[in-house]
Amino acid sequence: MKPGNMKKNKSNGKLKEYGIFIVLLTICSIYSTAFKSYKGGPRPPWVAPTAASAVANPLKGNVSATDAGKKTYTTYCVVCHGNKGKGDGLAASGLQVQPADHSSAKVQAQQDGALFWKMSEGRSPMPPYKGVLNETQRWQLVNYIRTLAKH
Ligand code: HEC
Incomplete structure (x- = not known):
């Protein structure tokens, strides 16, 4: 083997080791981010900021918006929140937070x-839905959630 080749092989090996290290590091950081929220006692209550709560629903009372919301809800939300929104979707039992x-x-x-x-x-x-559903779709969902209220 020519000395030049040997040198090349050696640096390839180093590159591989480095690559494995990076992969391990990535896996560790994903795990620690995923479980961070469950450490350290009870979850604090989830409260929306006052200013966000005060924003008016531009689609309030709009029946066709409510119908559209139902479709979106079935596609994106039922898997966790369940058909009637009771929090009993198929994926619910596998989650650490109901x-x-x-x-x-x-x-x-x-x-x-x-x-x-x-x-x-x-x-x-x-998950957050602001990057997935546009504002109209999200207000439509709010309309639909109102129809799930216990009567
Ligand atoms: C991966 C499962 C999952 C999916 C999918 C999901 N959610 Fe949730 N949702 C949760 C969990 C878990 C909570 C409770 C979070 C908490 O209390 O910290 C929650 C809470 C909420 C709340 C807050 C309720 C409260 O108590 O104030 C709203 C509103 C909500 N979800 C709407 C939706 C909508 C709309 C969709 C579909 C676009 C959706 N969720 C999709 C799991 C999910």
Whole structure:
């Protein structure tokens, strides 16, 4: 083997080791981010900022918006929150935090703006939806959540 080749092989090996190290580091950091929120005692209550809660729903009372919200809800939310929004979706039992019951007084007592803000921002394990659904779709969802209230 020519000395030049040997040198090349050696540096390839180093590169590989370095690559494995980076992969391990990435896995560790993903794990620590995923579980960070469950360490250190009870979860603090989830409260929307006052200014966000005060934002008015531009689609309030708009029936076709509510229908559109139902479709979006079925696609994105039912898996965790369940068909009737009770927090009993298929994925719910595998989560460390139970999905909220959208029919409950606790959820229904909140202002439209607060629900809009929470679905926009998310809180682990619930993902944020502001990058997934546009504002109109999110207000439509608020309309639909109102129909889930216990009668
Ligand atoms: C991966 C499961 C999951 C999905 C999917 C999901 N959620 Fe959630 N959601 C949760 C969990 C868990 C909570 C409770 C979070 C907490 O209390 O910290 C929650 C809480 C909420 C809340 C706050 C309720 C309260 O108590 O104030 C709203 C509003 C909400 N979800 C709306 C939605 C909407 C709308 C969708 C679909 C676009 C959705 N969620 C999709 C898991 C999910």
